[in-house]
Each structure stands twice: as C-alpha cells, then as structure tokens.
Amino acid sequence: MRRPFLFLCSALLGISGYAAAEEVLDYKAEVLSIMKKNCWDCHSNENEVKGNVDLDPATLADQIGPYNIIRPGNPDESGFVERLKLDESHNDFMPRKGSRLSRREIAAIEEWIAAGAIIDAEQLSPEEKTRLAEARPGAKEMESGSGATSDAGDYRTWTNTAGRTIEARLISLGPATVKLQLRSGKTYDVPLQDLSPDSAAQAKALGDR
Numbered sequence: 001m002r003r004p005f006l007f008l009c010s011a012l013l014g015i016s017g018y019a020a021a022e023e024v025l026d027y028k029a030e031v032l033s034i035m036k037k038n039c040w041d042c043h044s045n046e047n048e049v050k051g052n053v054d055l056d057p058a059t060l061a062d063q064i065g066p067y068n069i070i071r072p073g074n075p076d077e078s079g080f081v082e083r084l085k086l087d088e089s090h091n092d093f094m095p096r097k098g099s100r101l102s103r104r105e106i107a108a109i110e111e112w113i114a115a116g117a118i119i120d121a122e123q124l125s126p127e128e129k130t131r132l133a134e135a136r137p138g139a140k141e142m143e144s145g146s147g148a149t150s151d152a153g154d155y156r157t158w159t160n161t162a163g164r165t166i167e168a169r170l171i172s173l174g175p176a177t178v179k180l181q182l183r184s185g186k187t188y189d190v191p192l193q194d195l196s197p198d199s200a201a202q203a204k205a206l207g208d209r
C-alpha cells in the first residue's frame with residue numbers, strides 16, 4: 001500500500017520507530033514479487049546466485065549503498081535499474097534470457113530506490129532509519145542550513161573513478177583503502193584505486209596530517 005504523504009508527515013514530526021510500517025515503500029511489498037517472477041532462477045539462494053547478486057530480502061542489504069548497484073535515493077545512478085532499461089540485445093540487459101520488465105514494474109523499482117531502498121518496513125535497521133530521513137525532500141537543505149554541526153567542515157566531496165560523488169569525511173587512511181563516513185554515520189571502506197586521482201590525493205593529504 002502506498003501512502004507516501006503520511007510517511008512524510010511522520011518523518012517531519014520526527015516520530016521514531018515508524019510505527020505505521022505500511023506507510024513506507026519497502027522491497028518486500030513493492031519489488032519482491034517482480035524479482036520472484038523475473039529474476040529468481042538466477043539470483044536467489046533457492047536456485048543460483050549469478051553475478052554475486054542474491055535478491056533474497058535477507059541478503060539484499062549487501063547490494064545497497066552509495067557505491068553499490070542499488071543506491072538509495074538515486075535510482076538514476078543505480079546499475080541495477082540501468083540494466084533493466086538497456087536494449088534487450090545488450091550484453092548487460094537483465095533479466096538475462098527474459099523479456100523486459102514493464103514500465104510500471106521499472107517505475108515501482110525506481111520509486112522504491114528513491115524512497116530510500118528499504119528492505120522491510122517492519123524491521124528497519126538503523127541505517128534504513130537514516131536513509132528514510134534522507135529520502136525525505138528537503139532533508140539535505142535542512143541539514144546544511146542548520147549550520148550547527150561543529151564537525152561540518154570535515155565533510156568533503158569524494159569522487160570515484162566512475163565519476164560518482166558522495167559527501168563524507170575521512171575516518172582513516174590505510175595502505176590501499178580509505179574509511180569514509182557519510183552524514184548518516186554509516187562507514188565504508190573504499191579502495192583507493194576506486195577513487196578519482198583528485199580524491200585519492202585528498203585522502204593522502206588528509207591522512208598525512
């Protein structure tokens with residue numbers, strides 16, 4: 001059931017716990033049946049897990065994140081969606097050996113990702129709670145407009161070799177990876193070689209301080 005407006009209200013009021021679970025667009029309700037119909041033979045641990053993509057709700061979190069194939073809040077940059085929209089003759093087109101999902105099915109997946117790519121509204125992880133808050137329109141402006149966070153200056157823009165950018169701060173620099181933290185508090189280990197030359201240089205400069 002889709003009631004995004006109600007969800008917005010509870011988010012704005014800061015109601016925690018998201019008691020009204022049906023107000024959140026989640027994978028289980030909006031997307032899972034589409035996956036079962038079109039992708040399950042090749043992407044579930046009931047059968048086979050091709051390309052390391054297991055679409056089972058229990059393991060889907062592995063595919064979700066700012067550098068992953070499902071990028072919360074960002075359907076346009078999600079490789080997951082990109083593949084569904086390719087020409088059927090393209091090598092990367094999904095479902096392989098199947099026909100294109102309908103426009104409505106693709107739109108449902110895009111909406112789900114735009115709304116924060118939540119797996120199960122009844123069992124929100126701490127990260128998902130943050131994502132829900134971030135998916136709310138205006139959340140970013142409110143955050144930067146508050147100016148109250150003392151460590152705001154630590155957040156910088158990072159770009160990967162594919163040209164995607166995130167805002168994060170450097171937590172640590174290792175020999176081959178950087179640990180970056182998003183405003184949500186979530187941290188990621190990013191291989192230095194996946195960063196653009198500028199961002200890799202930025203990591204090294206900061207790490208040397």
Ligand code: HEC
Nearest residue numbers: 038039041042050051053069079080092094095096097098
């Ligand atoms: C007949 C088997 C088959 C079906 C059905 C299928 N896939 Fe795949 N999929 C593969 C194989 C094989 C790979 C790994 C090779 C590749 O990346 O092209 C793959 C890879 C992927 C990847 C790439 C992972 C990455 O790291 O980039 C995504 C995303 C994906 N599939 C999504 C889907 C979705 C969504 C569906 C259903 C709409 C689907 N697939 C249906 C066989 C299938």
